[in-house]
Amino acid sequence: MAIQEHDPLLSVEHLSLSFETTESSVVVLDDISLAIGKDEIVALVGESGCGKSVTAMSIMRLLHSPPAQYKGGNIYFQGEDLLKSSDRHLRDIRGNRISMIFQEPMTSLNPVLTIGDQVAESLTLHNKLTKEETLKAVVDLLEKVRIPGARQRLKSFPTQYSGGMRQRIMIAMAISCKPDLLIADEPTTALDVTIQAQILELLKTLKRETSMSILLITHDLGVVAEFSERIIVMYAGQIVESASTRELFKTPLHPYTQGLLNSLPKLHNLETRLKTIEGYVPSLGKLPVGCHFHPRCSHVMPICRESCPPIIEIKQGHTCRCFLQSEACV
Numbered sequence: 001m002a003i004q005e006h007d008p009l010l011s012v013e014h015l016s017l018s019f020e021t022t023e024s025s026v027v028v029l030d031d032i033s034l035a036i037g038k039d040e041i042v043a044l045v046g047e048s049g050c051g052k053s054v055t056a057m058s059i060m061r062l063l064h065s066p067p068a069q070y071k072g073g074n075i076y077f078q079g080e081d082l083l084k085s086s087d088r089h090l091r092d093i094r095g096n097r098i099s100m101i102f103q104e105p106m107t108s109l110n111p112v113l114t115i116g117d118q119v120a121e122s123l124t125l126h127n128k129l130t131k132e133e134t135l136k137a138v139v140d141l142l143e144k145v146r147i148p149g150a151r152q153r154l155k156s157f158p159t160q161y162s163g164g165m166r167q168r169i170m171i172a173m174a175i176s177c178k179p180d181l182l183i184a185d186e187p188t189t190a191l192d193v194t195i196q197a198q199i200l201e202l203l204k205t206l207k208r209e210t211s212m213s214i215l216l217i218t219h220d221l222g223v224v225a226e227f228s229e230r231i232i233v234m235y236a237g238q239i240v241e242s243a244s245t246r247e248l249f250k251t252p253l254h255p256y257t258q259g260l261l262n263s264l265p266k267l268h269n270l271e272t273r274l275k276t277i278e279g280y281v282p283s284l285g286k287l288p289v290g291c292h293f294h295p296r297c298s299h300v301m302p303i304c305r306e307s308c309p310p311i312i313e314i315k316q317g318h319t320c321r322c323f324l325q326s327e328a329c330v
């Protein structure tokens, strides 16, 4: 489904954020703009350390300040500017209208509380329910995320569940309040490929059933091909490309996106070795002058070493931050 330009569910506009200590100030998010439509699945992709989790945490306003400092921009959710919302109102929005699931479920689940109690807690946080209603709602939720024998397993502890099951529990807790937006930060990275596919399929089914929007964060472009409708590519604190999934796979414009796609295994080409992108992601505190990607780029031009390219819309719905494209546009 195409993004609804006029009234997106979430609209982040020119968001900049830095981490500041007495010794240093590091820009972690640089002019981030993205929008997620109602009922849409968007993927945020990029290598480790590029700022994906910080983007998610900054949308949820979960970053501690200090060190985090918003430097500019707006975050509109259902038309409301989250950067201007009170802490109390934000608490109401979090886990109610926007939910988040994290990469490593064990750090979010309490090891000494039973699964039943933890899911019940997330349910009763925003709803007043009797004991019987809570029990029924917990079992319903666990069945919804396909936990076999849900009723019998309520008194089990997180360590008695497998990694995939624990991630299902996290999903159950995240959807317990029927959020409008679910932010899933690397929900399947710690899982093996089969379980990973099952979890993504489950998220897709739940999205269809509840018509929530999903922002999926991952470093793996392969994962998003089947899952998301649109892809946003991040590199070193900036968005470098965004397009519909079909368009991005068919016509990747940024050399970084092209590198990510080339590093995916291809079914018909099992003999050749996987191509990797040469070099390393720069530390955000020591970014190169000019385009952040230029030291690793095989198309580098003199201008790339001098100034940072702006992000521009190359064609409708396809943006790119690369001088190769702006040259082409001139």
Ligand SMILES: Nc1ncnc2c1ncn2[C@@H]1O[C@H](COP(=O)(O)OP(=O)(O)OP(=O)(O)O)[C@@H](O)[C@H]1O
Pocket (backbone or CB within 6 Å): 019, 028, 046, 047, 048, 049, 050, 051, 052, 053, 054, 055, 067, 219, 284
């Ligand atoms: N609380 C914090 N204080 C200072 N720096 C931080 C903090 N959280 C993250 N960073 C820095 O911000 C940058 C972006 O981190 P982030 O966690 O968003 O990366 P990521 O894209 O999610 O990577 P990964 O794929 O490894 O999860 C990193 O350089 C990280 O060290």
Ligand SMILES: [Mg+2]
Pocket (backbone or CB within 6 Å): 052, 053, 054, 185
């Ligand atoms: Mg992360």
